[in-house]
Amino acid sequence: MNILEKANEIVNLRSEEKERMYGPFEEGMERAAQILSGMTGIELDATFMYNAMIAIKLSRESYAHKEDNLLDAVAYMGALNNYKSK
Numbered sequence: 411m412n413i414l415e416k417a418n419e420i421v422n423l424r425s426e427e428k429e430r431m432y433g434p435f436e437e438g439m440e441r442a443a444q445i446l447s448g449m450t451g452i453e454l455d456a457t458f459m460y461n462a463m464i465a466i467k468l469s470r471e472s473y474a475h476k477e478d479n480l481l482d483a484v485a486y487m488g489a490l491n492n493y494k495s496k
Contacts, residue, residue: 413477417484421492436493460490 411419432438439456447454467483470476 413481413484416481417488420481420485421488435489436496439489439493456493457490460486460493464490 436456439459443454443456443459446452446459464483464486467479467486471479471483
């Protein structure tokens with residue numbers, strides 16, 4: 411299975427499993443944005459959080475290649491696209 415198929419599986423096909431463990435993914439990103447906004451005094455939104463997570467994964471990849479870094483970055487990109495499409 412290639413990295414894009416794996417990312418699709420993570421984002422779109424296993425969401426119910428992840429919701430049982432961590433709550434709805436989109437809601438978690440919105441809450442994270444609220445928490446970070448409270449910590450910094452800067453108004454941030456869920457889109458910022460998705461982009462921050464993508465940046466973290468790409469930053470890690472810049473130090474050492476691990477397929478998991480790229481897989482997570484692509485999965486966050488797919489989740490961001492889903493979030494913006496709603």
